[in-house]
Amino acid sequence: MRKKIGLLWIAMLCFLPTAFAAQQAPIAVGFEDTATLISYDGDMLVELGTYDAIFALQEMSALQGDLPAQQSESGKTLYAAGKKGDNGEILYALIDDAGERLTEMEYTMLSLEGGSILFLKDGLYGALSPEGELLVEPKYTMLVSNGEGGFLATTTEYWDDEPDGVYWIDAAGNVSATGVKTMSGLEQFHQGLMPALSAENQMYGYLDAQGQWAIRPQLTSAGAFSGDYAVASLSTGYGLLDRTGNWVVTPKYEYLNYEVGGLILAQEDQKTVRVLDASTFEEKFTISGEELYCASLGERVQVYDTDRVQLYDAEGTLLNESGAFSGYAYGENGQTILYAGAWGEECVYLLDAQGKTVAGPFQSLSLLDMYEGTAYYSFMTFDTESTYSEELGENLYDWDEASVRNGVIDQEGRLVLSAEYEELYRLAENRLFARKGTREGVISLDGSWIYSRERQD
Structure with a gap:
């Protein structure tokens, strides 16, 4: 089983099932000793030796694949460019697609989230606009964009066993305590909702953009939303939630897998895989075996058993079968x-x-x-x-x-x-x-x- 899981990870990591987006933006190129920024046609925009590392800032999350780099209001694509200090640590600046620096080189991390640039400076998080203007002072232990121009934040150490109070920072920069305390820190928003573990009852729910419970904490686990649905669980098993908190697939399964644009795979036990339609939630077909483990490949399904691995299409047609230590990738x-x-x-x-x-x-x-x-x-x-x-x-x-x-x-x-x-x-x-x-x-x-x-x- 360990070998099967290892092969499954290879399959998952080889490629996320989203077509590559066409990009004509300048390209960051990294060498072992330096980095540069070139135009799509190969003209050098940043001289070699200026920086040790350059990378494009992209809105990246599970299930999204490659997305275009962020553009500011002036239409310029944004990059992080950094150089090693005497201690070996790289400090980054924000640069545009002409290689012009928009900030000082003072950040240990820059990332793009919800149209804002999150940064880490001296161990604390803050935020910049795409033009490099300071939006949020670096004084938070966690900071996430809420997708509405604001943020949720914490000010306490999140690696300990103590509850963390959640703060809402609105688009104008006003800060207010939400009254919510979590034990799970802060995660990325998907479809306006963020899973969180309540410090009040040790159950999971979903926070909205203002840091309030949109789906009250009553779940034993809660995954990120993929499109309109999220895999979550009660003590009875895993099911599929919609954004109002209603179950569209009853929480009764030992295993449930869902990805937007794909199929729903459900197992009550290791003997049977049930494949459900992601639009109607009706059962399309079942696969039976001795010790099954399944995974989605877009509109295809791979199923591991004790002595073989099988690949099915969305209608249940067996496309391919291979030995026990095989695996499929997208x-x-x-x-x-x-x-x-x-x-x-x-x-x-x-x-x-x-x-x-x-x-x-x-x-x-x-x-x-x-x-x-x-x-x-x-x-x-x-x-x-x-x-x-x-x-x-x-x-x-x-x-x-x-x-x-x-x-x-x-x-x-x-x-x-x-x-x-x-x-x-x-x-x-x-x-x-x-x-x-x-x-x-x-x-x-x-x-x-x-x-x-x-x-x-």
């Missing part, structure tokens, strides 16, 4: 990636919408980019040494990192870039960071160098 345009053996083996395949093999086997394969409607996948080749594990009853592989080479195929399995890059990953649509020999920088999917430099040893 691919675009109806495709799926199959991991059919131990990591390091040539056992990874690209499957089409019907579950048939398009390409493979590879040692490694993951979704890289979507460009002009075509999905692109990166693959790796590397040298391995195998040792047999008596405990697991299979070969385990150690890899030689120096031997790693990366290449790219398209959704038809055609070779796009040969496996000759020591490093290759996505920066933006049709823009990849690449390292090949002594040359490193940014390339397009056809292998053309957009920006490069000689590698510094």
